[in-house]
Amino acid sequence: MVTAAVLVIGNEILSGRTRDANVQFLGAELAAKGIVLAEVRIVRDDTAAIVEALDALRARYTYVFTSGGIGPTHDDITTQAVAAAFGVPVVRNAEAERRLAERYGRDLLNAARLKMADTPEGATLIDNVVSQAPGFRMDNVFVMAGVPSILQVMFNGIKDDLAGGAPLLSRSVTLAAREGDLAEGLTRIQDGDSTVEIGSYPTFTGGRSLVTLVARGTDAGRVDAAMAAIRTLAAELDADILP
Amino acid sequence: MVTAAVLVIGNEILSGRTRDANVQFLGAELAAKGIVLAEVRIVRDDTAAIVEALDALRARYTYVFTSGGIGPTHDDITTQAVAAAFGVPVVRNAEAERRLAERYGRDLLNAARLKMADTPEGATLIDNVVSQAPGFRMDNVFVMAGVPSILQVMFNGIKDDLAGGAPLLSRSVTLAAREGDLAEGLTRIQDGDSTVEIGSYPTFTGGRSLVTLVARGTDAGRVDAAMAAIRTLAAELDADILP
Structure with missing residues (x-):
């Protein structure tokens, strides 16, 4: 590394x-x-x-x-x-x-x-x-x-x-949701693939709770799979995905 | 401290x-x-x-x-x-x-x-x-x-x-000048009073060289004296002071 x-x-x-x-x-x-x-x-x-x-x-x-x-x-x-x-x-x-x-x-x-x-x-x-x-x-x-x-x-x-490594790919999605409702599902996704780093970043904008979820890793397939799992979680929780 | x-x-x-x-x-x-x-x-x-x-x-x-x-x-x-x-x-x-x-x-x-x-x-x-x-x-x-x-x-x-110390006073002035022309005079001012910290921060805005000079210290009289010396230096060098 x-x-x-x-x-x-x-x-x-x-x-x-x-x-x-x-x-x-x-x-x-x-x-x-x-x-x-x-x-x-x-x-x-x-x-x-x-x-x-x-x-x-x-x-x-x-x-x-x-x-x-x-x-x-x-x-x-x-x-x-x-x-x-x-x-x-x-x-x-x-x-x-x-x-x-x-x-x-x-x-x-x-x-x-x-x-x-x-x-x-x-x-x-x-x-x-x-x-x-x-x-x-x-x-x-x-x-x-x-x-x-x-x-x-x-x-x-x-x-x-500079000698680089494998470029770190990053995908993100922002949900109208609260971290506390997502946390259990995110832990499951993170535990499922330790090669992809899942970050959760809350913001409070105009009285609305938003969470941006970021998946980072060097393997595009694994990063995409983590993002797909996050989108499935959002659907399960009925959380809107921001455009 | x-x-x-x-x-x-x-x-x-x-x-x-x-x-x-x-x-x-x-x-x-x-x-x-x-x-x-x-x-x-x-x-x-x-x-x-x-x-x-x-x-x-x-x-x-x-x-x-x-x-x-x-x-x-x-x-x-x-x-x-x-x-x-x-x-x-x-x-x-x-x-x-x-x-x-x-x-x-x-x-x-x-x-x-x-x-x-x-x-x-x-x-x-x-x-x-x-x-x-x-x-x-x-x-x-x-x-x-x-x-x-x-x-x-x-x-x-x-x-x-929190237990505070003597509040740090800060005064600043921005000159239309280049650091290299001010440097010798600033060194003299800094050497004249080690209790006041003189900072010099250049910016380049719209093709214009500006330098913001900051004097920081806990003694208002000494900070003001350092700022007065900086203004005198600006006048000597014919450097405009920005409003």
């Missing part, structure tokens, strides 16, 4: 100022490649916290994707922290400097911007077609920007390099 | 199906109470993963808030996992059962719904004025629903019981 973790770095997420968007993007992209996103951690802009989380995650999962903290300002400390985790120095990457010089011109390429050309020694660059300042890869760790539009182009540039 | 962690439990967040909303809500609420949200973990619906994360977080932070996995279906395993982490059995809570019986009537209170009356031995209930099925507290761990509207009423019911 190919697994992954995401490490989100940023006080702005933890303070509630910003609602993270990168976990959802990466979760969906990884699932489509058959890579199981098994864990996410969100830590503050603090070197020790970043190093500790990174070391725990990179030892355990096939891939680690980080978001945030690679810009030019004082609170951007991810590069230093990744270098510390790998026990290597931070060095100026000539190719990254060339790209930044091309974007900004030598006049505007001040010390702060040049910081974005620094990587841990041994890193390879991740392209940034939006604003040039690259991300980088160290071993199984992919270091990307926090701004969602930039993280997305960075990920799109690397995703073909 | 009063600290907290959030543990989000749910495959639907990790698969990208659902975008988490609870971290932002809790982050903002905790900051307003002077509690530093220091870490978030998101784990799958897996007992071992929940227990491991919970044990790590509850040992390290003043409070831990969990979201998700306390409903009636087979994939709701948080209560069992919390009991396992604390080394206590799961028991039927008579008051929780009374509330569920009042809501559903004895006829509809089937085995699945009764599962929502189970808590780890020694837990105290967290009220749920939306749908009655309670959350619970074990020691420094607060176990809440994943549905945002329910998590929010649960948190509102417990927040007065």
Whole structure:
């Protein structure tokens, strides 16, 4: 099984100022490649916290994707922290400097911007077609920007390099029903095939109880069979299926 | 310093199906109470993963808030996992059962719904004025629903019981500028007062580079002084301040 973790770095997420968007993007992209996103951690802009989380995650999962903290300002400390985790120095990457010089011109390429050309020694660059300042890869760790539009182009540039597993297929249906009425039948369906993961997600919309049921697995026939069983259950319970 | 962690439990967040909303809500609420949200973990619906994360977080932070996995279906395993982490059995809570019986009537209170009356031995209930099925507290761990509207009423019911710190004040300003031009001046301002945390958050909107600068601290005079220094920097650099 190919697994992954995401490490989100940023006080702005933890303070509630910003609602993270990168976990959802990466979760969906990884699932489509058959890579199981098994864990996410969100830590503050603090070197020790970043190093500790990174070391725990990179030892355990096939891939680690980080978001945030690679810009030019004082609170951007991810590069230093990744270098510390790998026990290597931070060095100026000539190719990254060339790209930044091309974007900004030598006049505007001040010390702060040049910081974005620094990587841990041994890193390879991740392209940034939006604003040039690259991300980088160290071993199984992919270091990307926090701004969602930039993280997305960075990920799109690397995703073909990732070893995927069997793509995770997902089917869902939404019923006008209450979870408590479905639960016994769902347990029976789940117990009948442990290779398909049945998820049950209630919402309350306009005073109406809805439940979205999701079947996920790598075998299309088994996923479809689980969905058929869910539809039969809905019919038995006289629960409307939403269009 | 009063600290907290959030543990989000749910495959639907990790698969990208659902975008988490609870971290932002809790982050903002905790900051307003002077509690530093220091870490978030998101784990799958897996007992071992929940227990491991919970044990790590509850040992390290003043409070831990969990979201998700306390409903009636087979994939709701948080209560069992919390009991396992604390080394206590799961028991039927008579008051929780009374509330569920009042809501559903004895006829509809089937085995699945009764599962929502189970808590780890020694837990105290967290009220749920939306749908009655309670959350619970074990020691420094607060176990809440994943549905945002329910998590929010649960948190509102417990927040007065939390020991807060000095409320974290936050001021922000958005400049039409690029981070690389501001970075040197921001470093100077940050170095001038370590009690105020200066955050710099770039966005690219309609082809325009904007930077939101946030000053956070517990001393209003120092936060205001940092913001004044940021405004002076903006003026020096001829950067427009957005209304």
